[in-house]
Amino acid sequence: MTLNDISTLESIDDLTAQQLQQILVHNYGSIAGCVEKSELISKVKLLYHDEKQKKESNAKISKEDPNENLCKVCLAANIDCVVLNCGHLCTCIRYGEQLSNCPICRCAITSVVRVFKS
Structure with missing residues (x-):
């Protein structure tokens, strides 16, 4: 049993x-x-x-959606950064550093921090 x-x-x-x-x-x-x-x-x-x-x-x-972890800008790379001040995890570091506004909520990006998912 x-x-x-x-x-x-x-x-x-x-x-x-x-x-x-x-x-x-x-x-x-x-x-x-x-x-x-x-x-x-x-x-x-x-x-x-x-x-x-x-x-x-x-x-x-x-x-889960297999595209859930893809960058919302390039749709090719994995999401690996958080945009501040809003805290959204939505882009790869390459595009996160190029943007001035968050692609999700459009708030001004003050900084971008690389994150590592385990």
């Missing part, structure tokens, strides 16, 4: 202690310190919740 076999959070309460241990060993590698079934249930529920959040986050990432 794995986390993927669990359909709802409530169904975890119906699992046997052996099934709960199996899930924990598969995901943690160890169940040291878990003696009571209630402890096993709470740990599996935490795992289920974390896995659900991870899946939702991955779904959001896959839905």
